[in-house]
Amino acid sequence: MALDHTAGLNSLGFAKPPSETRVVVAMSGGVDSSVVAAQLAEEGYDVVGVTLQLYDHGAALAKKGACCAGRDIHDARRVAEEMNFPHYVLDYENIFKDAVMDEFAESYLGGATPVPCIRCNERVKFKDLLETAKDLEADCMATGHYIQRKMGANGPELHSAEDSNRDQSYFLFSTTPEQLSYLRFPLGHLPSKEATRALAQKYGLPVADKPDSQDICFVPDGDYAKVIEKLRPGAAEPGNIVHADGRILGTHEGVIHYTIGQRRGLGIGGLSEPLYVVKLDVDTKEVVVGLKDMLATRNIPIKEINWLGDTVFEAVAEREILVKVRSTRPPRPAILRAKPGGFAEVELLSAEEGVSPGQACVFYEEGSTRILGGGWIWRGA
Known part of the structure; x- marks a missing residue:
């Protein structure tokens, strides 16, 4: 220690x-x-x-x-x-x-x-x-x-x-x-x-060689959809898989089976170009797919900010920081702009693919190992 x-x-x-x-x-x-x-x-x-x-x-x-x-x-x-x-x-x-x-x-x-x-x-x-x-x-x-x-x-x-x-x-x-x-x-x-x-x-601990946990604790087999269906029976409704240009390419059994950026397992084979999930529209029950470049995002709206910096967050008019938008990705240069009411906007200096509502955006201080807090990515602009 x-x-x-x-x-x-x-x-x-x-x-x-x-x-x-x-x-x-x-x-x-x-x-x-x-x-x-x-x-x-x-x-x-x-x-x-x-x-x-x-x-x-x-x-x-x-x-x-x-x-x-x-x-x-x-x-x-x-x-x-x-x-x-x-x-x-x-x-x-x-x-x-x-x-x-x-x-x-x-x-x-x-x-x-x-x-x-x-x-x-x-x-x-x-x-x-x-x-x-x-x-x-x-x-x-x-x-x-x-x-x-x-x-x-x-x-x-x-x-x-x-x-x-x-x-x-x-x-x-x-x-x-x-x-x-x-x-x-x-x-x-x-x-x-x-x-x-x-x-x-x-220390002679009996767990010395125990494998690390890999999955979410209440989803030990990685099947998220099965857990959601158990928690909310009948809530997943079928709908269409739609190309970004409006073409209907197939059907699905519920948006819970898909995530932004997903390429495999879409059930729409036989196409000449690889397609990715670019949007999940729960109102129309549509899974929207498109080309990879449609996933690129630079501006990310953030809510529920938790701030660990030394100044009051609302005073952060504009600050250069590093951000992580997924746990497996390295921090990327960005500009943080505070908004009233615990909101913020993050502008990535280079576009990131597969940014999804519901994921966290974590703030890091430039040139340091310090975490400045973060918030939750949401749909609002």
Whole structure:
């Protein structure tokens, strides 16, 4: 763990011994959060492990790649027993369904492409769980996310992870300054995931070789449409697949089966040119397809801004920044313009393809690893 070398402070930034510092560790049952809990326990902190039961995990026991399932709860408990600290499982199924799963379904039915992991961090882990940590009289809450919290001139700042391949800043942009003051991310400074697994081996953790989660936790097989149909029976309605020039090319069983930028699996073979989904019109129930260049976008409207900069967001008339519009893409140069009411406009200096409503747009400071916040891409202009 990166130590805070300020005189008199322990490695979590408190002016007291680790044994007098209580830290709640959010434990998913994976190797990352297990290493965080084990390392803090070894350093002598008063560790309390908490695992959330987020959904009916009975059907997911045999599935690989799903977090917070029954196997993961078992693994988290084993780590706590071996490292000798208390561990609790909290039933958050109703909270998770109301705050994350229902919006996920509604967004897809509305033609958007949501990112439920961001909403889970924002509305469950860093809200309800964080309040639970305070109720347990913890000094802070630690997670296994790959991101860094650094002290700046105006307080804690959010920075990208040392390992850019593991960086999770895209999924944590909505962390508020108040939450950031309470959170700790002990893995953010590590050079690689291999370094994390080496620590797991060092502590003899039973999850040292456990595979990483790959899918959304409540969609362990990657079939989003099936989950949406279960949450909203009968809500997906058939319609036409329409070329941008107006030609009807085929039919579909619901817009929930398509995403902006999709090329494969459109069900309209035999055409001379590759076509992509360029628009999902839920009002007319049309999936609109066109040539790849129709996906190129430079101006992106943003709503629900979470700002982590040093000035008031409304004062940002125009600022050069870097932005990510998808988690798998590198930050791109852009101009940020603040609008009243928590809105903004981002102008990309070079066009980006496949920008989709429902995705996040995350702001990064030029020439720095600092995250300045972000917001949600929406339809308005």
